[in-house]
Amino acid sequence: MTGAANSTASERAVAQQKPSSLAKSLKGPRSDETLRLYDHYWPPVEHFEGFDPELIDFLANEPAKQRAILEGLRHDPEAHGRFLHRHLAAIYAHNFGYRDGAYTRHTDDDGEIAQFTAKISLERELFDHWVTPGDVPRFDDQLKAADHLDHLAETNPGVVHPLFDFIRDEASREQIERFLQCELIRNEVVDDEVALLVVGLQGMQKAVAAANLWDECGRGKLENFHTYWLRRLLEASDDGWEALDRYRVGHPWFAKLTSNLNAALLTRPAYKMMAYGCFLVFESWVEPHFVRILEGMTRVGILDDEVRIYFTAHVAIDPRHSRELSDGLREQRPLLSDDELRDVVYGAHLASDTGRRQFDHMLTYLRAMPSEGAAG
Numbered sequence: 169m170t171g172a173a174n175s176t177a178s179e180r181a182v183a184q185q186k187p188s189s190l191a192k193s194l195k196g197p198r199s200d201e202t203l204r205l206y207d208h209y210w211p212p213v214e215h216f217e218g219f220d221p222e223l224i225d226f227l228a229n230e231p232a233k234q235r236a237i238l239e240g241l242r243h244d245p246e247a248h249g250r251f252l253h254r255h256l257a258a259i260y261a262h263n264f265g266y267r268d269g270a271y272t273r274h275t276d277d278d279g280e281i282a283q284f285t286a287k288i289s290l291e292r293e294l295f296d297h298w299v300t301p302g303d304v305p306r307f308d309d310q311l312k313a314a315d316h317l318d319h320l321a322e323t324n325p326g327v328v329h330p331l332f333d334f335i336r337d338e339a340s341r342e343q344i345e346r347f348l349q350c351e352l353i354r355n356e357v358v359d360d361e362v363a364l365l366v367v368g369l370q371g372m373q374k375a376v377a378a379a380n381l382w383d384e385c386g387r388g389k390l391e392n393f394h395t396y397w398l399r400r401l402l403e404a405s406d407d408g409w410e411a412l413d414r415y416r417v418g419h420p421w422f423a424k425l426t427s428n429l430n431a432a433l434l435t436r437p438a439y440k441m442m443a444y445g446c447f448l449v450f451e452s453w454v455e456p457h458f459v460r461i462l463e464g465m466t467r468v469g470i471l472d473d474e475v476r477i478y479f480t481a482h483v484a485i486d487p488r489h490s491r492e493l494s495d496g497l498r499e500q501r502p503l504l505s506d507d508e509l510r511d512v513v514y515g516a517h518l519a520s521d522t523g524r525r526q527f528d529h530m531l532t533y534l535r536a537m538p539s540e541g542a543a544g
């Protein structure tokens with residue numbers, strides 16, 4: 169008998185990894201359409217042109233003064249949330265490395281030190297005085313924690329949020345198109361969010377995150393990068409790229425809550441396990457949300473597959489992604505410590521609560537849009 173039974177560990181390792189995962193896609197002919205869509209800079213953001221004056225003032229302060237400024241805003245939740253999330257979003261652009269970030273094309277030691285100090289101050293305020301995760305249960309066993317996360321993934325108030333029923337049943341075409349712009353901005357660097365998640369994980373949790381990243385990168389096929397589906401959405405929408413550019417200037421602060429929470433967790437190594445739980449919740453509600461978005465698009469006559477592909481593909485993919493994240497937790501070795509388990513579960517609760525708050529804001533925001541042509 170030949171084959172695996174008689175082979176050495178070396179032979180089995182070589183047999184699995186000698187074939188390239190990119191053999192076909194590196195050599196494949198590119199269609200003109202692919203090349204044209206890849207000519208756009210991604211994410212479709214403008215160059216950094218300086219922080220806004222309020223953040224410049226904040227950056228100039230010592231940490232103690234920064235804490236005092238933030239404390240002074242707590243009595244006004246709207247002003248507090250706006251200050252935290254606008255400025256965190258501006259700073260996080262740097263961490264993702266694109267041209268809208270402050271020091272992504274040149275270094276500036278003094279500027280980066282000041283930016284880092286402000287980041288820490290803002291995140292301390294975020295975690296101690298902005299998040300409202302409620303009662304978070306404790307588990308001493310990762311199987312029970314994973315079961316809890318599966319349950320939370322199906323039942324948390326972000327999954328069944330009325331925003332998505334509104335999109336399905338009531339929103340006008342204009343409201344849905346605006347919502348699609350928000351969704352695009354929310355999802356334009358998800359592959360990098362997953363890449364940051366990979367760092368510092370090990371074993372099966374790392375394999376799950378890396379497999380998710382490989383899916384985000386189209387398993388090597390340029391046309392199946394998830395961001396390529398967003399390029400197609402923009403290309404197929406009326407004036408899509410320019411309209412997004414114009415819209416982004418006024419993109420509201422509360423549309424960044426989940427992205428900012430995720431970036432905060434991803435860029436603080438001590439919060440890595442929270443980031444894992446957070447991402448599990450984000451992946452799990454994609455399917456119920458996107459099904460409703462697609463039904464809303466159908467209702468208002470947005471039937472073009474080019475516009476819908478990002479959503480139809482994720483409806484099929486993301487239930488598997490979230491199952492893999494909870495199975496990765498079940499299979500993780502060495503077993504997670506009590507503190508690590510607490511963090512995974514805490515991160516999942518932070519995600520669900522922050523999502524609920526963001527969707528509350530979004531529903532109010534969309535309802536306030538001129539509703540010409542809205543149903544009912």
Ligand SMILES: [Fe+2]
Nearest residue numbers: 358384394482
């Ligand atoms: Fe994706």
Ligand SMILES: [Fe+2]
Nearest residue numbers: 451485486489
């Ligand atoms: Fe996914």
